[in-house]
Amino acid sequence: MNPGMDIRTSATATKRVSIPWINENNISVVYLLGIVAVFILIMSFLDKNFLTVGNIFNVLNQQSTLGIITLGVAIALIAGCIDLTVGNVLASCAGIAALALKAGMADGWVILLTCVAGLVAGTVNGVIVIKSRINTFIATLGLMSIYQGIALIIPNGNNVYLQGRFGWFGTYKVGGIVPLPVIYFTVLAVVFYVITRYTKFGRKLFAIGSNPEAAFLAGTNLDLNRIITYSISGLLSAFTSLIVISRIGQSQPAMGVSYPLETIAAAVIGGVALSGGKGSVPGVFLGAILLGLIRNSLNILRVPTFYQYVMLGSVIIIAVTLSNLGLARKSGNPG
Amino acid sequence: MESTSLLNVRGCNKSFPGVKALSDFTFDLNAGEVHCVVGENGAGKSTFIKLLSGALRPDEGTITIADKEYAHLTPALAQELGIRTIYQEISLAPDLSVAENILMGKEPTTRLGFVDYASLNREAKRLLDNLKIALDVRTLVKNLDIPQKQSVQIAKAMAEKARIFILDEPTASYSSSEITHLLELVKSVAASGVGVIYISHHLEEVFAIHDRITILRDGFKVATHNKGEVSEETIINEMVGRDLSKFYAREKSNIDYSKAIEFRNMTGGRVKDVSFKVHRGEIVGFAGMVGSGRTDLMRVIFGATDKSDGQVIIEGKEVTINSPAQAIRAGFSLLTEDRQHSGLILEHSVKWNVSLVNMASGAGWFVNEQAERVNVDRYIKALDIRTPNLNQIVRNLSGGNQQKVVLAKWLYADSDVIIFDEPTRGIDIGAKEEIYKLMVELAKEGRYILVISSDMPELIAMCDRVIVMRKGRIAAELGQTDISEEAILTHSIGGTL
Numbered sequence: 001m002n003p004g005m006d007i008r009t010s011a012t013a014t015k016r017v018s019i020p021w022i023n024e025n026n027i028s029v030v031y032l033l034g035i036v037a038v039f040i041l042i043m044s045f046l047d048k049n050f051l052t053v054g055n056i057f058n059v060l061n062q063q064s065t066l067g068i069i070t071l072g073v074a075i076a077l078i079a080g081c082i083d084l085t086v087g088n089v090l091a092s093c094a095g096i097a098a099l100a101l102k103a104g105m106a107d108g109w110v111i112l113l114t115c116v117a118g119l120v121a122g123t124v125n126g127v128i129v130i131k132s133r134i135n136t137f138i139a140t141l142g143l144m145s146i147y148q149g150i151a152l153i154i155p156n157g158n159n160v161y162l163q164g165r166f167g168w169f170g171t172y173k174v175g176g177i178v179p180l181p182v183i184y185f186t187v188l189a190v191v192f193y194v195i196t197r198y199t200k201f202g203r204k205l206f207a208i209g210s211n212p213e214a215a216f217l218a219g220t221n222l223d224l225n226r227i228i229t230y231s232i233s234g235l236l237s238a239f240t241s242l243i244v245i246s247r248i249g250q251s252q253p254a255m256g257v258s259y260p261l262e263t264i265a266a267a268v269i270g271g272v273a274l275s276g277g278k279g280s281v282p283g284v285f286l287g288a289i290l291l292g293l294i295r296n297s298l299n300i301l302r303v304p305t306f307y308q309y310v311m312l313g314s315v316i317i318i319a320v321t322l323s324n325l326g327l328a329r330k331s332g333n334p335g
Numbered sequence: 336m337e338s339t340s341l342l343n344v345r346g347c348n349k350s351f352p353g354v355k356a357l358s359d360f361t362f363d364l365n366a367g368e369v370h371c372v373v374g375e376n377g378a379g380k381s382t383f384i385k386l387l388s389g390a391l392r393p394d395e396g397t398i399t400i401a402d403k404e405y406a407h408l409t410p411a412l413a414q415e416l417g418i419r420t421i422y423q424e425i426s427l428a429p430d431l432s433v434a435e436n437i438l439m440g441k442e443p444t445t446r447l448g449f450v451d452y453a454s455l456n457r458e459a460k461r462l463l464d465n466l467k468i469a470l471d472v473r474t475l476v477k478n479l480d481i482p483q484k485q486s487v488q489i490a491k492a493m494a495e496k497a498r499i500f501i502l503d504e505p506t507a508s509y510s511s512s513e514i515t516h517l518l519e520l521v522k523s524v525a526a527s528g529v530g531v532i533y534i535s536h537h538l539e540e541v542f543a544i545h546d547r548i549t550i551l552r553d554g555f556k557v558a559t560h561n562k563g564e565v566s567e568e569t570i571i572n573e574m575v576g577r578d579l580s581k582f583y584a585r586e587k588s589n590i591d592y593s594k595a596i597e598f599r600n601m602t603g604g605r606v607k608d609v610s611f612k613v614h615r616g617e618i619v620g621f622a623g624m625v626g627s628g629r630t631d632l633m634r635v636i637f638g639a640t641d642k643s644d645g646q647v648i649i650e651g652k653e654v655t656i657n658s659p660a661q662a663i664r665a666g667f668s669l670l671t672e673d674r675q676h677s678g679l680i681l682e683h684s685v686k687w688n689v690s691l692v693n694m695a696s697g698a699g700w701f702v703n704e705q706a707e708r709v710n711v712d713r714y715i716k717a718l719d720i721r722t723p724n725l726n727q728i729v730r731n732l733s734g735g736n737q738q739k740v741v742l743a744k745w746l747y748a749d750s751d752v753i754i755f756d757e758p759t760r761g762i763d764i765g766a767k768e769e770i771y772k773l774m775v776e777l778a779k780e781g782r783y784i785l786v787i788s789s790d791m792p793e794l795i796a797m798c799d800r801v802i803v804m805r806k807g808r809i810a811a812e813l814g815q816t817d818i819s820e821e822a823i824l825t826h827s828i829g830g831t832l
Binding site: 198199200201203204206207210211213214215216217218219220221277278 | 637639658659660662663664669671676677678679680681682683687690691692694695696697699700701702704744
């Protein structure tokens, strides 16, 4: 017994921020928007080629693949689950798509087939990860290796060339300016914004990630909803594989290896908590864009590729550290 | 028996906001004795232990140990002075052996500096033999059951030459033979010159083992008795006895005895074969000591803890409840005891928290933000939740207001059966009365109300009937006229009237 443990002075309700549409829920997105703006400002002074319509769409286009997958990874993270399989699921789906195209299947059917394959893979992952009750990081680490194998088995270890087919899907520019992947990314971001913000499913994901026990007692089916996040993640990986093979005209079993790290980095930079229950789609969108901007700037500034990796890694570590510091400050103040 | 004083607590006061947990508390412990402490939930026993283990500091008073006087202890100091609290949740290293645990930090080494396992095991075995504990010293601690782990902890404390042992409810979930073993062990430990503070709800254990008994009530020491100088009845009388006039006066509701929910043979968790009925408009209280299975019973009813047996019959119709989702659909609400752990999404807004049950269990895909806003606003006003706006993060609210958010969440779900688990713990008097009013209101509307409470005046004032639980079973069912503190307490601790 410890009476008074929970009693707090009732006046602790803080209200630091006075701008009406900014609150504790979206403050991190506002910060991020500021960082992106400052970044663009500095870069446009350093290099006059940076702030051109061409380069901005270039960055958006480059980041669309990472961005789309990150949407799925972020959804899972919000529900408190880590998904490391995205890169190798992408490679496996790429193999399926490329073989189907090579066999002469119509583009529409290929898209459908690939997306179904991704959805199935994601769902199977979800069931295995959730029902085995293994820590999701470890479970998906194992699955990651399994899909690495599958990605090699499907095309028998070979690159599969599309022989000029399917190029439109990832490279066509609407009105000669806006690349299709930018449109996919934007549309999907809007869809996921609506899902997270305006659906009951979205609310449940946040509740599960923040306090599974409370969510469970409120009547949420924890397992089902967590599995669905993996299904979504699988579907988005498959969709992204179509963009990637279309761009480079082939599938490669080893493609996508950097995605597990980069998607989690983009999500965390975008304000998604690794511990679950926190994050927003606008944040994820900006997180993916910021990673792209950094990479693009390093290119423009002619930083050698080797050093780019070092710098990207540093940015990721700094971002996660800051995110943890914020977390520590919160939980370190029990009132 | 020699009577070297090991511990002397003088004039200790300890207050928490709104509650005086210990008032002018005095206690002493001699070498070689078992000094039992009894009292209701909330009498101040845990606070006392925390003063001795250094987890809390007294506001006033002194603690004298081995002729040295201290204003307060720290965990490190308590450790150094040889005070050991033996917990059920173990403070042992599960992946090390019994011997390694017992002699942790004092392992004999070979000339090369490696652990000398032969002498380690020999030494540990000698210790266990002295205490008549039959255990293979090479077994890993994680493979032991709880009573064995407790024995190892006691052996470890002996190895560390600790002088003062504190056992707090050591026998919860023990079988009777395990209890006998533990009591034997405690006696032999005391016989070797250690002082034991033994805290228990179970009077038969206390009578079996005590040299002295101290009774606590509302933070005061009522009395200390020597062995053989006190009866069970006296102890119970000393544990209760409050001024009944200050209790909340409740407006009685009209109970509709033609409509009832019947729970049959509920079994699961700690709960064994519990059957009872609740009527429409009735408030049924659940009394019992901590660990008597009340919370488990509610979780079993609500589908949150798996049940191995049990039927729920609502007004003649059997319903299947295997998950909270099913329970909610069947019209149940469960307001849990620990709101931070299981009631609230602390990092999210008041609005999200209040509409959580509806989000999780309601039909449809999309959130109707308009309706949500109106409803949440309505409950905030109805319950007078003090929050600057709907988007305030719940963590920033006070305890009483957080509790009201939990209430609002379940009221919004509009359930027919509402289960309250310790609804007024840790909140101030004003908020308490508001919650009482609300419970009465809900009963008057013709709902079924179940209340777990360790606050006796609360049970007596609020309930039409009180079910007393003990060791996972119903010990007694007290109708309106039979409800009294003495009756509740007697049945809770297994005494005889």
